[in-house]
Amino acid sequence: MCRYFLFISLLITAGISTAWAQQVPDSRPNFLIIVTDDMGYTDLGAFGGRDIPTPNLDRLARDGMRLTNFHAAPSCAPTRAMLFTGTGNHEAGMGSQLYYALFDGQYGYEGFLQPRVATLPEVMQANGYHTMMSGKWHIGDRDPTGRSLPANYGFDRDYTLLRGSDNHYGTTAQARYSLDGEVHRLTDPTYSTIRYTDKLLTFLDDHARRREPFFAVYAPTAPHWPLQTPPGREGRFSGTYNAGFDALCEARMAGALAEGILPANAATEQCNKESGPWQELASDEQQAYARAMEIHAAMVAHLDEQIGLILERLEASRQLDNTWIIYMNDNGPQGGGLLAAMVGGRDQDPVNNALDNLGKPDSWANIGQGWADAISSPFRNTKGTSFEGGMRVAAFAWHNNAVAARSMSGQFLTVMDIMPTVLDLAGIEPPDGSFGGRDVMPLRGRSMAPLLTTRQGRIHGEEEAIALDHSGNRMMVRGEWKIVQLPRQAWMLFNMVEDPSERNDLAAAMPEQLERMVSIFNGFARERHYIEVNAAINQP
């Protein structure tokens, strides 16, 4: 596995001649992992969007390898748990980010990262990397000891939002952040993406005086609700979405087809629809919806501009050419209501969701189901579900000369693959049964390095089953087959080669294939102590 930079790695890990090693720059690559929050599959230009300028991410995506069949978990916290541990969300302790009263304290549902897994930052740190993170953590807020801060999982520097969301202007009194290992109450009303960028730039500037390579995570919360306009971007997309979400859906799918990122047999003749038609909305509802999408677009465009600042800084410090950049979004876009009660007023802050106030710091809106459908098409459904629209996310890997440039892969890949990939590219052996003096579980992910560097190699085999559960939203992929279950519903069966949009449930037509898949899933679920929640959850 240690194909890269073995010599330097040996010097550092064996502690041989550390004085010499400190004087010689460590030539191993840097890593920048970018994780965005609740974006649509087609929001980026490189994934088909033509309505939001995203030139920085587009350039990296098009010059690197676009991973068009990459899967996160159905929602934020399990995805982050899998990203940072290279294994399943239950193994990591994040079996659910919902229904805590039902799950709390049970194995797999502890609500914060468990010592039975090793984390990517702690392995990188132990192998001589300088580690830093700025953005959303969301995998420690349930720890009663309050010790589940990024600094205790291997980050040398951190500035993070500890829970899943906050007012982007930081005005929610209850929100807790971490700053370099300490809980931090925010007093700075600067817009979230700018705060996260500024802190990462500070960490990078401080690192520039060091000789070891860096491992950095940038995980801004835009465009997760509440939809709030970045400063100076008011009116930026005014009128762009007046034709409605059905028209946007058609435009996005046409763009995605033109980019060549969609699988054969994707259902592009009609949109993924959970919402009603645009034309049936009243005029004032249409205005509110259009306004919400204008804000979403402004948040995404601003996010891309901020990423441009990070790239500029890496270029100025001459580190960009030796940096791997891996981008992924964390789950599908959020459907549901536009001005839903679940988001408005969750912290008893005063909320003004009048049309002319939407996007301001005291408004609290979501894009709603219609836009979420439009920007996840041609994949089925949206965030929270184990359909493709909830889990299949835009992703790419970039390196100035090591990656197979201007390439794409439609292989099934998962967020669990990122940890073994980074370790492989850094020449670090993955933990094998123990790490840091404790027993740890094996990684379930596999290194994508051969694919990224040579375009060769199948990462997950035909017989390999990749299963996941989050709060009763379950799925398993094996070869061309996928089974899907939503809470309190029957299993569905799809052939992902013939029907990647999951339109044709084959459960009734192919009972033996379904039974075979469910049997494998059930064995997997027993081993990992998945809790059967379908009958227990009383909520829709």
Ligand SMILES: [Ca+2]
């Ligand atoms: Ca998310």
